[in-house]
Amino acid sequence: MITHTTMKKTQLGSRDLLATGGGCPVEVFCRLRPLKDNINDQQTDNSSSCIKVASSKELILYSSENTKNGQIRESRYEFSHILTDNVCQSAAFKELALPLLEDLIQGKSSVLFTYGITGSGKTYTMMGPLNNPGLIPRSFDVIFNSVGPYLGKKYFLRSDRQNSYEIQSEADILLERQRKELQMVRNGNNQRVRVHELSNARTLDTTSLWNPQLNENCSYFVFVTFVEIYNNYIYDLFDDDILNKAPQSKQLREDNRGRPYIRDVKEIEVRTSEEAIDLLNMGLKRRRIAHTQLNTESSRSHSVLSMRLVQFHNDIPPTSLTKDDLTISTIHLVDLAGSERVNRAKTVGERVKEASNINSSLMVLRQCFEILRENQAQGTSKMVPYRESKLTSFFKSYFDGEGRIRMILCVNPTVDGYEEIQHALKFGELTKDVMVPRSLPPPPPPPVPPKTTRIAALREIDNQQQQNAQTVLFTEFNAQALIAPFPSLEYSLLDGTDDEAILILQEHLRRRIEERQRLNMLIQEQQDFLRKFTLELVSDYESTMSNHEDLSKENEQQTKTIRHLQTRIKLLEKSQNDLYKATHQIERDNNTLKTQIEERNNEIKSLKFERRKDKNDFENRMKIKLNEIEQQYINEIKTKETQMRELERQHDDKLNIIRSMAARNTITSEQFLIPINSASSHINFENPTEHDYQNQQQQYHRVEMIISQNNNNNNTPTLSSTSRRPHTPHTPNTEPIHIENGSGHAVVAHPRQQHRRSRSLSEIWLEHRPQGTVQTETLLQPKFHKKVYTQQAPAKEEIVRTTKYVLTHQNLDAQGEIVTDFVKGDVLPSSTGGVNVIFNDVERLTCTSPPDPLMLHKRCQSAERTLQVTTSQSPLSRQGPAVAPKRFRM
């Protein structure tokens, strides 16, 4: 029965098993390398050791640099066992590998790693030199010393290439043997001869395996495979194709029980230690090594030598033997490539790539152990990254409990590798705490017949053979009797009457007849036996043939299934490759997009930066411009202020004149109300604007009109001199002026609004009344003391003699009434000797039809302060007015 115990373990799960106490720890042994290289007899660069062995399980590591307070830093590490530098190869073998070989014979699997930094003695420990072999050659010796006498027939088992074996028929065995011999003849056997020479040169390990449980009633078969994992690709070191320039890497697969196996790997049946060591040496020659600064022969790949022991009980007849009757156990001896720091090993080119691959696969191994430990210590269930490297994928089932795991931590205790040693020791100590599920014990062996039974059986066979031989001898004896010579009758036959002779002859003939009858009977018996035997044979043959046919059919069926499965696998592989390609493409696209996004982001950043810079520039320019504009406006305002002051000064002069005139004149009509604080009359004397100035001008004009009317009507209230407006508009007198009219009503006038134009007698008016001007019948007419009248455009000489100019202009308004404008101006001499007329006033006389008397009455009642004059009292008669009554508004 096959005793691969992995699957059940895997299904149970390591945590469950550990929880139930079913785990066993990874055993970590530390082997110290002597400082002096025994082989090359070279002293290493740094001859002082940084390691001191404290006990068989503990060592102390000393730092090369002192601490701050001048003390040497030391750290302690504990392992399952420490092998000091004086432990020889044989002792190391007994300590490290022998227990695993005992397990192997008992049907248990295991894996033994050598781990360490480059040049620490891993290959030395595993392979060793010819005269001082390492663990692998010694393991071969011990295994063949133990099971050698009980090896089964060669080629009886053939690997199914999926971790199991098929049982071969006699014919298949014969064919296989012929094939192999033919192959050897074809190969010229050169290589084998050469490696045989090597194996003969080595020192044989005579250690015999003490194994009381070795079952002598079993047949044993030993198979070996040898692969290397280089740059995360698996190569078969037994495959001659590896000598090609571009060797094909092997795929890692899982069998139907989830155990990894290497597809199409060459598994060679070995019958002697020499044969195995020959193969080992052949593989080693093919393994990739290189010269580095730290090791003249540095392994650039992880090598895995797997020795598989298959056993079955002899009491099972070969014809009824099945796969399930086989007990298969494996030991994997793994020589890991050394971790190395590129700057220390001074590697370049291809070596750097190798080193990075080595380091990364070792890192995955470390991560697996670390996560396993974390999961176990903290009860977490983090995913263990087995699949991240071929090395860990291959041994995944061992982490799940297929067998024991042992690790030899090789250390070269030179001081200059302190940090790396510390790293390796830490890892070793951590690994020691990792638990792997315990392998299930192999199934109980089928009842083994006692040794005596076997011998008795052999004796029985021997007796039977002897009996058969005797039967044959007996038969031969009787045959001799059958041809026994007649008795001598020379004398008797001469005389026909010789009765005595006749009697003798008769007797002889009678005996011969009897003998012949007996022989005939015997022959008959033999014939019957033969016939029966032949019939049995025939029937056996027929049944065998029918079985054979059945098997052939089954075989065909299975071959078809295999082919079908192979096709499917190919298809799956193809689709997997496609998926890989697609994934790679997606990754590439992804990277491209990421790069593009980064570029865009950078562009956006630079644009933002530029925009911010532009904005700052613009703001600065704006500030400068605003300052300039502000300055310009301030200058303009100052100029305007100066101009305004000048105008004010001129008007002050005029006002002074008006004031003096106003002191002599009276206001007659109470209807002439000067609006006080109305929107139109409001002037800001503090900061007078052009509009204020115009308003002021209009007020002057009104006052003039009032004065003009007063002169006509002689019905005037008195304007007290105290109520005159102040001299300057900047210091306005806000007190109202009280004016009494003739009817005793008090009217209020604002002193500032009582400006009037100068009426100095020195003024000479030039009245320009164009031809066709209609004489209106208005009551109010402008009056000029001294005036020159003209209908034409005045000549320069006429204007020079005058100081004031007035132009009478008429037009019709929307109601068809005549509107008369008196446009007035000051005549001022110009600097070039001419004159300028500066127009500064317009008086308008407007005629409007009178409103409804009722409405008029109402309006008079209201407190509306509008200046109005009613010139006609005639209401609307039935006949209608001959001349429409007029109302004048100023």
Ligand SMILES: Nc1ncnc2c1ncn2[C@@H]1O[C@H](COP(=O)(O)OP(=O)(O)OP(=O)(O)O)[C@@H](O)[C@H]1O
């Ligand atoms: N225990 C030892 N006794 C004597 N010599 C040793 C021992 N261990 C290692 N050496 C020597 O040290 C040198 C380096 O050893 P080895 O090649 O085994 O290192 P390694 O760890 O396999 O290195 P790499 O990882 O680079 O392959 C070899 O010359 C070897 O002979």
